[in-house]
Amino acid sequence: MKIALLGYGKMGQIIEKFAVERGHEIVLKISIDNTEDLTLQNLKSADVAIDFSTPDSVMNNINICFDAGLPIVVGTTGWYGKLQEVKNACNISNNTLLYGSNFSIGVNLFFKLNQQLAKLMNNYPAYEVQVEEIHHTQKLDAPSGTAITLAEGIVEHLDRKQEWLNEVIGTDVELFPKADQLLIESHRIENIPGTHTVIYSSEVDEIEIKHTAHSRAGFALGAVVAAEWLKDKKGFFNITDIFE
Ligand SMILES: NC(=O)C1=CN([C@@H]2O[C@H](COP(=O)(O)OP(=O)(O)OC[C@H]3O[C@@H](n4cnc5c(N)ncnc54)[C@H](O)[C@@H]3O)[C@@H](O)[C@H]2O)C=CC1
Numbered sequence: 001m002k003i004a005l006l007g008y009g010k011m012g013q014i015i016e017k018f019a020v021e022r023g024h025e026i027v028l029k030i031s032i033d034n035t036e037d038l039t040l041q042n043l044k045s046a047d048v049a050i051d052f053s054t055p056d057s058v059m060n061n062i063n064i065c066f067d068a069g070l071p072i073v074v075g076t077t078g079w080y081g082k083l084q085e086v087k088n089a090c091n092i093s094n095n096t097l098l099y100g101s102n103f104s105i106g107v108n109l110f111f112k113l114n115q116q117l118a119k120l121m122n123n124y125p126a127y128e129v130q131v132e133e134i135h136h137t138q139k140l141d142a143p144s145g146t147a148i149t150l151a152e153g154i155v156e157h158l159d160r161k162q163e164w165l166n167e168v169i170g171t172d173v174e175l176f177p178k179a180d181q182l183l184i185e186s187h188r189i190e191n192i193p194g195t196h197t198v199i200y201s202s203e204v205d206e207i208e209i210k211h212t213a214h215s216r217a218g219f220a221l222g223a224v225v226a227a228e229w230l231k232d233k234k235g236f237f238n239i240t241d242i243f244e
């Protein structure tokens with residue numbers, strides 16, 4: 001496949017390595033230094049776009065891919081407030097988009113485990129639940145997309161939680177969640193690729209499930225596999241569709 005990389009930072013560069021290893025060709029690389037090259041004409045040479053850019057640029061990137069009729073895999077996080085708008089635009093214009101807060105196999109298994117545990121915990125009200133995420137200090141968004149997916153999985157399956165709220169540790173703002181609110185704690189520490197923990201705590205003990213990314217390789221390989229899966233498909237997809 002011929003791939004356009006929208007965003008050529010930490011993730012874009014590892015995705016290039018896996019894509020080339022798997023026999024694909026990178027025909028366009030866009031970063032902050034050459035955004036003028038993101039044109040309908042240049043996108044014509046690609047079969048698929050993979051976006052790992054920034055929360056501020058991703059909407060424009062999605063829209064130009066829709067204008068070009070080019071399928072797009074979106075790994076960028078921090079734009080999920082616009083999800084419904086993008087889904088509608090994708091379907092109305094008969095385009096193709098797959099997005100995911102986390103493309104690694106391990107995290108997608110972790111998502112399922114999180115949902116099962118949340119269901120189980122309906123019978124055990126003595127346990128309070130919290131989500132923690134730790135990422136490198138360059139990360140632009142908080143909470144992480146993965147933490148949002150985990151929190152949404154809990155809110156959907158654990159009756160005593162209705163919504164999530166986010167506290168970024170190290171800022172002055174300290175939150176005091178109500179009983180029906182789920183706290184996501186965000187920590188920023190140098191060089192951490194991504195660690196997510198779901199903690200159920202009672203007076204007498206604690207249950208934790210945790211995913212630790214040792215590197216960005218799992219995310220990058222997953223994005224290339226997602227682009228391969230998307231070939232010849234039409235519509236709006238989530239990474240979980242690949243694992244069904
Ligand atoms: N879904 C997943 O599995 C994962 C998602 N991510 C997300 O991917 C995104 C990128 O992460 P990193 O590569 O670590 O960030 P990064 O900061 O290393 O790279 C961002 C890239 O976007 C480029 N950029 C800035 N403005 C742009 C524009 N207007 N058009 C195109 N490119 C532009 C920058 O020049 C840079 O090359 C983040 O939102 C992050 O949360 C990161 C890892 C895994």
Ligand SMILES: O=C(O)C1=N[C@H](C(=O)O)C[C@H](O)C1
Pocket residue numbers: 077101102135139140143144145146147193194195219
């Ligand atoms: O910005 C990152 O680095 C990551 N972002 C994704 C997220 O927001 O969940 C996925 C992964 O944790 C790395």
